[in-house]
Amino acid sequence: MTVSHTSSYYAASAHDKVVRPTLTEDITADVCIVGAGYTGLSTGLHLAEMGYKVVILEGSRIGFGASGRNGGQIVHSYSRDMDFIERNYGKSTAKAMGDMAFEGGTIIRKFVDKYDIDCDLKDGGIFAACNKKQLRELEDKKSLWEAYGHENLELLDKQEVQKYIGTSRYEGALLDKSGGHFHPLNLAMGEAAALEKLGGTIYECSEVTRVVEGSKPKLYTAQGSVTADFVVVAGNAYLGGLIPKLEAKAMPCGTQVITTEPLSETQQKELLPGDECVEDCNYLLDYFRLSGDGRLIYGGGVTYGAREPSKIESLIVPKMLTTFPQLKGTKIDYAWTGNFLLTLMRLPQFGRIGSNIYYAQGYSGHGITSSHLAGRILSQAIKGQTESFDVMASLPQYYFPGGRTFRVPYTALGALYYSLRDKLGI
Template sequence: MSKPEHTASYYAASANDKHIRPSLSEHIKADICIIGAGFTGLSSAIHLAESGFSVIVLEAKRVGFGASGRNGGQIVHSYSRDMDFIEKHYGKEIGTEMGKMAFEGGRIIRRLVQDYNIDCHLKDGGIFAACNEKQLKDLEDKKALWESHGHDNLVLLDKTQLKNHVGSDRYTGGLLDKSGGHFHPLNLVQGEAAAVESLGGKIFEDSEVIKIDEGSNPVVHTKNGQVTCRYLIVAGNAYLGGLVPKLEAKAMPCGTQVITTEVLSEAQQKQLLPQDNCVEDCNYLLDYYRLSNEGRLIYGGGVTYGAREPSKIKSMIVPNMLKTFPQLKNTKVDFAWTGNFLLTLMRLPQFGRIGKNIYYAQGYSGHGLTSTHLAGKVLSEVIQGDAKRFDVFAGLPQYPFPGGQTFRVPFTAMGAFYYNLKDKLGG
């Protein structure tokens, strides 16, 4: 039987590490077993292995097979809901505590890249681009909000100043976050897997978990093997399936689409993104883009609720790309793919415990690159006996979607249609 392969993305085609790890075929023991070799699982594994724990990671497909290896590759701070929303709904104390952690994920990424010499083309600088005056005012408010939580690497840009960063007439202005950035996500996740192994951890691919026996020492079953552990971390996120039914109703898989152009000339690259920053706009159904290390434009956006595989990704994304950069009209698209992220009703991550020794983190709602890395550190802390930061997240309510499994997709799509209409009307 052939081994599972990555989706046919630009990242998979240009990945540094092509080797395939073995599947689990024996009964082994470890302090920690982690389900899922994406950013949440591998950040957890690194932080725990660095603290002396023996760690086993089980991946159903390949390292970085899910969202961690398919995303836009942008460091965007905070959460899908910002601290003002959190404070309004859950109180000032929770807002303050989450604000203390909101900018940590990016620092963790940079620390891992440096400490483990990960070649992922990490570059500094990210821009939020406003499509209208209301969005620009919202960016002014974001700047003040983030600065009130100690984040001061921000520069507000008017329309003329933004043109020095983004060669498009589409925007009214923007906000430059100097501590934002971008990188090759599959190379990062594979580099983190190598870091786990350098610390003595073991990673098994093609090792889908089919059953979990809870108890004082959980037993995790795959088709051909078992892991007995002291602590279990469930980090499958949008690709967990129905393995843990009590988590399934709390969040919904959604798809986002990405395309990658042919290699652009140096003149084109300088025209589109003169400072080589990454960009995301401020619409509810946002566009995001950046240049690859070799000069391709990577452009993403669009949402399919319920994670349906779109049959024509290019037809969904190319019109948006040409709206931003009409000068690319005759540019060839070499790659197009989709990937799933996990959406929660309140758009905030869900952390929690099942019994005394099973932990989970999921539902980053499209804001996962930094939050997953933070989650790994926080999960390592709670397993080592410091639950303070974990309990901040775990204390947030975790509501099921209205309509249950049957109607959650149309209900959510209706809401997205409403907000998308507001974007188009400038509201």
């Protein structure tokens, strides 16, 4: 049975609508990857460039999960920044992670350029401060990132930010000229096509039902199997119950996105004159940008435990109109939700099961860049170069308190606390 993508703007405007075959035989590979999202595709593409025979098993469609549904923004660093990492894990870990913190965006641009991927890639990202406290935090972020070698940053005051965003909502902003935005599903499809040109194989609608560990692990689907030297588990929020101990360390969370009808050039210039992408600094943040065909893509909010809200527009349209009241009455053409994976410490989880089953998950809202970085790290670890992997795998991985039953209400209460702080500006 063929599974369809969610009814998103991205699926409707995807360049590649070819359905890959389902696995129906027993095959072998150097590396078998579970999941054809960014983590799996980046890992597979890096490995294929090294000459490995790669097979990816995707339970649904390429980019079916967060990789094909996200806001499409290149946002650097991790969900926790290097100052937090240094306080909690020491200077050497912070230095090593800081050296990698801005690499994900570089990898994306390298793939787009090298493989001529058509995904509407544009430069420029903005962090917008909703109050003076957040603006002070952006000043600190600028100093912190510059200390780790990340330049091309510019602070904007309340008047300056209105030259970039057509709203009076923000107290100021941080412009990251090396940020950017793109069509996420077309990026995933482009990476998949590049992998296939290098000899890799992707099977869709081929959910892995069982993994048998050993010197040559074997992965079973409903109609076939793959025996490999190495396995990479890259299902993230859509892994399901395949490996329960990974599931217990993180929680799927949903975010909602809407897309307007195409806007006139005058409207586009009024909303985002420089065509940068924007995210605000609230804990439950809003994010928005223009698509390649001139629509406003606006997302925000979080539902814990991967619930699917029944009325996405009623959740997001009021947020959009708070930022851009001039869009009142604008038609919404698409609305959808997608899941990302949250960890307790909001840092990614890397690890190895036995000697040859690797995993990376839990990017906690920073998955676009972190997943592409993960592909480089995992591929090098398989090759035997484990320095970066060892750093990431050294971070402690905690189970959510209360287990599966109570992790949702506990986390929602914590989010409510931070949301109130955002509103009060404290």
